Amino acid sequence: xxxxxxxxxxxxxxxxxxxxxxxxxxxxxxxxxxxxxxxxxxxxxxxxxxxxxxxxxxxxxxxxxxxxx
Numbered sequence: 001x002x003x004x005x006x007x008x009x010x011x012x013x014x015x016x017x018x019x020x021x022x023x024x025x026x027x028x029x030x031x032x033x034x035x036x037x038x039x040x041x042x043x044x045x046x047x048x049x050x051x052x053x054x055x056x057x058x059x060x061x062x063x064x065x066x067x068x069x
Contacts, residue, residue: 002067017064021057028053 004010032049036042 004068013064013068017061020060020064024057024060025050025053028056 004013028049028051029046030049032046032052035045035049039045
């Protein structure tokens with residue numbers, strides 16, 4: 001089990017968690033929006049992309065914090 005004794009390391013981990021989650025959600029949203037425009041299937045691929053982005057974001061955050069649990 002890893003420790004976060006250094007406050008700078010803890011701050012870095014927290015900022016990476018937020019940034020990683022945001023990137024996953026925005027990427028899912030953008031890919032879904034692009035697929036909707038390409039296939040003319042308004043809101044369906046956007047919703048699928050958004051939900052997938054949220055799921056991937058949660059999974060990557062879990063993977064990042066798992067050594068500290």
